[in-house]
Amino acid sequence: MTATLDISTLDVSYGDSVQALSGISLMVPEGGFTVLLGANGAGKSTVLKAASGILPFENGRISRGTIRFFGEDIAGVPSHQLAQRGLLHVREGRHVFPAMTVEENLAAATFALSGRKRRASRDFDDVYAWFPQLKPRRTTPAGFLSGGEQQMLAIGRALVGAPRLLLVDEASLGLAPLVARDIFAILGRINRESGLAILVVEQNVTLALRHGSYGYVLENGAITLEGPTATLMDREAISSRYLGTAATERTP
Numbered sequence: 001m002t003a004t005l006d007i008s009t010l011d012v013s014y015g016d017s018v019q020a021l022s023g024i025s026l027m028v029p030e031g032g033f034t035v036l037l038g039a040n041g042a043g044k045s046t047v048l049k050a051a052s053g054i055l056p057f058e059n060g061r062i063s064r065g066t067i068r069f070f071g072e073d074i075a076g077v078p079s080h081q082l083a084q085r086g087l088l089h090v091r092e093g094r095h096v097f098p099a100m101t102v103e104e105n106l107a108a109a110t111f112a113l114s115g116r117k118r119r120a121s122r123d124f125d126d127v128y129a130w131f132p133q134l135k136p137r138r139t140t141p142a143g144f145l146s147g148g149e150q151q152m153l154a155i156g157r158a159l160v161g162a163p164r165l166l167l168v169d170e171a172s173l174g175l176a177p178l179v180a181r182d183i184f185a186i187l188g189r190i191n192r193e194s195g196l197a198i199l200v201v202e203q204n205v206t207l208a209l210r211h212g213s214y215g216y217v218l219e220n221g222a223i224t225l226e227g228p229t230a231t232l233m234d235r236e237a238i239s240s241r242y243l244g245t246a247a248t249e250r251t252p
């Protein structure tokens with residue numbers, strides 16, 4: 001079976017001096033929910049940026065390795081083309097247009113679509129079905145939404161783009177524990193019920209391991225541990241080396 005995303009021995013550097021990733025290999029199988037864990041600065045966002053083609057905007061470059069999306073080498077393909085091909089990246093920080101309403105934000109996301117799946121109508125019922133909370137907020141400017149709702153909208157914008165792979169950077173960052181849990185539960189449902197492959201970068205290890213199916217731990221730009229999430233949850237290695245202690249349990 002062809003993997004949805006297959007990254008092999010990838011090196012990435014920024015500018016002339018910062019080597020952010022060294023020889024990392026990582027896979028998202030078809031229909032998989034893969035989580036990428038690691039401390040601040042480990043290189044998690046860089047993995048997503050490399051996959052979605054936005055490294056050049058940050059003076060970053062791939063110096064070795066391959067990135068395949070459904071078997072095709074996509075290293076160097078511009079981000080807008082990847083988006084049109086269904087590789088959608090929800091960047092860290094909930095990028096929505098604050099002055100535009102929820103519905104206008106969703107509509108704006110459709111402009112990025114090619115003929116592949118351009119929407120004839122502004123029918124976003126599928127997004128509202130995943131995130132019912134957004135529906136009564138349809139005509140509210142996104143800037144007035146709560147942090148959780150903005151994250152839902154950011155994910156909703158990617159869903160409008162008919163994704164075949166969803167990359168989510170720090171889905172829960174800055175959100176209250178219950179809200180973070182909701183977001184992950186919905187990502188899990190989207191994955192199970194629609195079969196959408198998802199790669200999530202997350203610092204809340206407990207939450208990520210609970211909902212993801214396979215996990216990687218990134219340390220200083222290298223993968224140091226990987227496995228099915230169920231086994232990673234049991235690993236003393238994770239709790240002592242990366243999780244710190246059980247005190248990082250942040251979900252009720």
Ligand SMILES: Nc1ncnc2c1ncn2[C@@H]1O[C@H](COP(=O)(O)OP(=O)(O)O)[C@@H](O)[C@H]1O
Pocket residue numbers: 014015018019020038039040041042043044045046047058059
């Ligand atoms: N645009 C950039 N220019 C230079 N260095 C960067 C840039 N983005 C990230 N880095 C560096 O690359 C390393 C990995 O960063 P990043 O991928 O953002 O880590 P994480 O998402 O795990 O916090 C860090 O040392 C960071 O300082």
Ligand SMILES: [Mg+2]
Pocket residue numbers: 044045046092169
């Ligand atoms: Mg990051």
